[in-house]
Amino acid sequence: MSHAAALGDDDLGSALPVGSENANPPGIGLRALLAEDFRTHGSDPLSPGFWALAIHRFGNWRMDVNHKLLRAPLSILYRGAHRGAITLWGIDLPYNAKIGRRFRIAHHGAVFIGSRAIGDDVTIRHSVTIGLKRKSERLAPIIGNRIEIGPGACIVGDIQVGDDSVVGANTVLAQNVPPGSTVLGVPARFVAPEKEPALPGEAPGPQKS
Amino acid sequence: MLRDLSSGLRQVASTRGDDDDRARAVGSASSSEAGAVPVTDNRPAEEMGLRELLAEDFTTHDRGLLEPGFWAVAAHRVGRRAANVQLRPARLALEAAYKVAFTGIDWVWGIHLPRSVDLGRRVRLWHNGCMLLTARSIGNDVHIRHDTTFGPARGTDGTAATLPVIEDRADIGSGACVLGGVRVGHDAVVGANTVVLKNVPPHATVLGVPARMIPT
Numbered sequence: 448m449s450h451a452a453a454l455g456d457d458d459l460g461s462a463l464p465v466g467s468e469n470a471n472p473p474g475i476g477l478r479a480l481l482a483e484d485f486r487t488h489g490s491d492p493l494s495p496g497f498w499a500l501a502i503h504r505f506g507n508w509r510m511d512v513n514h515k516l517l518r519a520p521l522s523i524l525y526r527g528a529h530r531g532a533i534t535l536w537g538i539d540l541p542y543n544a545k546i547g548r549r550f551r552i553a554h555h556g557a558v559f560i561g562s563r564a565i566g567d568d569v570t571i572r573h574s575v576t577i578g579l580k581r582k583s584e585r586l587a588p589i590i591g592n593r594i595e596i597g598p599g600a601c602i603v604g605d606i607q608v609g610d611d612s613v614v615g616a617n618t619v620l621a622q623n624v625p626p627g628s629t630v631l632g633v634p635a636r637f638v639a640p641e642k643e644p645a646l647p648g649e650a651p652g653p654q655k656s
Numbered sequence: 657m658l659r660d661l662s663s664g665l666r667q668v669a670s671t672r673g674d675d676d677d678r679a680r681a682v683g684s685a686s687s688s689e690a691g692a693v694p695v696t697d698n699r700p701a702e703e704m705g706l707r708e709l710l711a712e713d714f715t716t717h718d719r720g721l722l723e724p725g726f727w728a729v730a731a732h733r734v735g736r737r738a739a740n741v742q743l744r745p746a747r748l749a750l751e752a753a754y755k756v757a758f759t760g761i762d763w764v765w766g767i768h769l770p771r772s773v774d775l776g777r778r779v780r781l782w783h784n785g786c787m788l789l790t791a792r793s794i795g796n797d798v799h800i801r802h803d804t805t806f807g808p809a810r811g812t813d814g815t816a817a818t819l820p821v822i823e824d825r826a827d828i829g830s831g832a833c834v835l836g837g838v839r840v841g842h843d844a845v846v847g848a849n850t851v852v853l854k855n856v857p858p859h860a861t862v863l864g865v866p867a868r869m870i871p872t
Contacts (some may be wrong), residue, residue, distance in 0.1 A: 493759050535763060537786070553812045556766035556786035557803070570812065573766065573786055574803055574831075598788065598805040599831055599849065616805065616833035616851045617865045631851065632865045 496552025506542025725781025
């Protein structure tokens with residue numbers, strides 16, 4: 448890709464890695480990776496999440512084909528499949544957003560993943576957005592390992608989400624999160640894990656935050 | 657007062673839902689008769705004929721053949737009955753048809769309403785989908801809008817105890833999430849984009865992430 452070549456190897460200036468190389472998890476072949484993704488999605492051949500992820504893996508794998516002419520038909524196939532996943536299921540998973548192993552899209556619809564990197568064992572649900580905070584800013588989030596992201600959550604900006612964190616449903620997160628945190632709210636607030644926030648109508652006294 | 661008005665409107669809506677002609681007849685009768693709302697038929701869905709039930713669901717969805725909500729509810733009704741059909745070939749055909757319809761509705765509109773959900777009558781799914789409705793039960797006359805989520809608070813595979821119960825006439829706003837083994841009381845209103853993690857008392861209105869009660 449000419450524009451990718453113009454940006455060069457330094458991907459810090461762009462929102463996403465330029466996608467000039469295969470960013471699939473290292474140390475595992477495409478076939479084994481897809482088999483693992485299939486198991487992660489409950490071994491359900493009708494799971495849209497699995498297919499969208501498979502298209503993403505294929506989009507990365509094709510970057511290993513160095514010869515431009517050989518790669519061209521693969522790129523056309525990838526682009527068509529990527530567009531199809533957006534149109535049919537509403538899952539937009541660009542191949543240059545780096546995604547670790549055992550990523551799971553538990554339910555599809557209105558998903559956009561524009562992260563710089565996502566670790567292993569991350570679960571997302573429908574209506575999740577990961578992307579830029581503002582159009583003028585260029586850096587997207589980095590998501591750690593073993594993270595659960597609830598439906599409707601937005602994770603935006605130049606932030607890092609630490610390992611083993613939980614991002615609650617409909618939460619808007621635009622700040623760094625240390626490992627093991629649970630965040631909930633608009634904007635995101637830290638809550639004690641496993642302790643569900645009380646409704647103020649039932650709380651003993653007024654809560655100040 | 658607002659509450660009275662809204663429940664009055666709901667009763668009018670359910671009257672209309674029952675039978676257009678009867679509602680019209682009531683409307684044209686004397687005012688005292690019009691004020692007397694007919695007793696709503698609340699037999700469990702299981703006790704009704706499939707055709708009768710689907711006709712009611714169709715009416716609930718404004719008789720729109722292109723309403724995704726109607727098709728999702730219809731697939732659920734057929735799926736519930738498919739397992740009980742005695743004749744084996746008919747059962748297998750119905751099960752296959754259900755599987756195809758369920759997957760198609762999930763793929764095209766993103767409405768995921770498994771038949772394990774105990775679904776009440778006249779449930780209305782508004783707008784164009786993206787709903788994950790794995791509740792334990794959903795009561796009669798519940799209104800659900802797009803982008804809603806009912807499910808376990810953690811993980812993806814809930815048992816009955818970790819799934820929410822939505823009681824009769826609850827009104828669920830778009831983008832709302834009801835997560836975990838909680839109960840949304842009858843006539844409660846859950847505002848748009850609200851995240852409910854605790855029980856909501858009957859007639860309450862909640863809003864926010866996490867949900868807070870707001871005075872009505």
